Amino acid sequence: MSVIFIIFQISVVSLSCSFGEEINLYGDxxxxYAIEVxxxxxxxKFKLLVDTGSxxxxxxxxxxxxxxxxxxxxNSSSLYNSGTTIEAAYTQGTWTGLLASDFIxxxxxxIPEVRxxxxxITxxxxxxxxxxxxxxLLGLAYNPVGAWGKSGAVESxxxxxxxxxxxxxxxxLKLCxxxxxxxTTHYGYFKVIDNQTPQSNYNKTFRTPVLRKRWYEVGVIGVRVLSSLTSEAKNKTADEIREPDKDMCTQLNTVKSIVDSGTTQIKLPDKLFREVVDELKNEFRKSQVLILDEFWNRREAACWLExxxxxxxxxxxxLLSADADNQYFTLEIPPQNYMLVVGVHNSSDTSGTVSTYCYKLGLETGYTETVLGYTAMEGLQVTFNRSAGWIGFQTSDCGANARITGPYNTSTSLKTTCELIKPVAEVATSIQAAQWALCAISIIAASVLLYLLAPCIKNLFLKKMPRSQQISLSQAALVEEDSP
Known part of the structure; x- marks a missing residue:
């Protein structure tokens, strides 16, 4: 184990030197991917998952x-523990804890240390x-989906x-x-920048808009299996008009489509997931290598000796382009991304040590939602501009040879065709609406109460009361006033 660890460390150092950057993300x-804090x-000292989904x-x-x-x-002299209970629920798992603040x-x-x-989490x-x-977790999304307590949302x-x-x-995020x-250990690089930071990656940036600043919600126009191993760009030009599959893109965005580094797989709505997996399964059968249906449908691992x-x-x-709502660009994801290495197992027998290499499918059903997990980001450099509200994709100098092609034109607005503009209220708007609703309910309830208590109120005004006595509409006071 120590020899393997030393080899791993040497590999990381050489990679850091090659990229001119310090590798600071690791994942099992x-x-x-996790970062040290x-x-x-x-x-x-701890390790936090870098999570754009919370x-x-x-x-x-x-x-x-x-x-x-x-x-x-x-053990922390600078900790402030408010004692306020907060909680959060995720796609998988929940926690309850106490709101605190300290230096991070x-x-x-x-960047500087900040409180x-x-x-x-208790x-x-x-x-x-x-x-x-x-x-x-290090949550990197917007405040409306943060944990909540009695005093409101927790500042990120x-x-x-x-x-x-x-x-x-x-x-x-540069996920390699x-x-x-x-x-099975994967690595990457996390960097905080401002809008004036000089660009170090001179590859073309393809930007997609954040449609709603809660999670990083984007417009996914289509998810397809490419018919050949060559880039789609060789058979398509930017000026070519290609209409989207309306049923597909509306299905992909019915609930929400998000970019989530805290999720492993690419999650697709159930019907589309089955269509994509069936197509991949049929392609795999041509290779004459046996993989059981459990691998494709039940997320079980398939293992080989090499x-x-x-x-x-x-x-x-x-993905919808941020430059025009009748344009999109395409992330081309190689099979090395979605055929995930999940284990390298060693077992001794009479002939020595035998290694088995196990893989799982990097796709799964999201039931009604679309989630682009880190499987869709490996081999790319992804910039999250929170204030301007866009996500930029560039090809990277590490990881799988993922590609980006486009932009491609359509004849109509993709926001309209794919129903990306939904009457989904922002959380702040929802809170305001709830406040108005509560106010209206209170007025109605007060009116009903006054109507029911009108005879009693009338009697109170008819009776001569001492100046120092205060009028109360509590049930106890009314009973006392009506007593002989």
């Missing part, structure tokens, strides 16, 4: 059955994965950073995937 098989004074920085504050690493509140520092980022709200259910090496770390620096900050076909070099088709994900 089937888990998202220091919290409190003196510093306590908002609140949340950290374990109790020992779990499979982990003794957690935040010791009594990321050693690998060139920020965060959640001390109880959870199916939130932490078994034997996970991370202790919490990014908003605290914006406030401290007095300017809006964006961030970049595993180092080799025989290793690492696989996949010749399956690429996936195409069409």
């Amino acid at each position: 098989a089937g888990e998202a 220091n919290i409190g004074h003196p510093h306590q 908002t609140t920085l949340a950290l374990a504050a109790y020992a779990r059955e499979d982990s003794s690493v957690y935040f010791h509140a009594d 520092q990321f050693p690998s980022l060139s 920020s709200d965060f959640a001390l 109880k959870s259910h199916e939130f932490f994965t078994k034997a996970s090496v991370w202790q919490g 770390w990014l908003d605290a950073l914006d406030r401290n620096l007095n300017k809006p900050m964006s961030f970049q 995937g595993p180092i080799s076909t025989s290793n 690492p696989q070099v996949w010749t399956l088709p690429w996936l195409a994900i069409d």
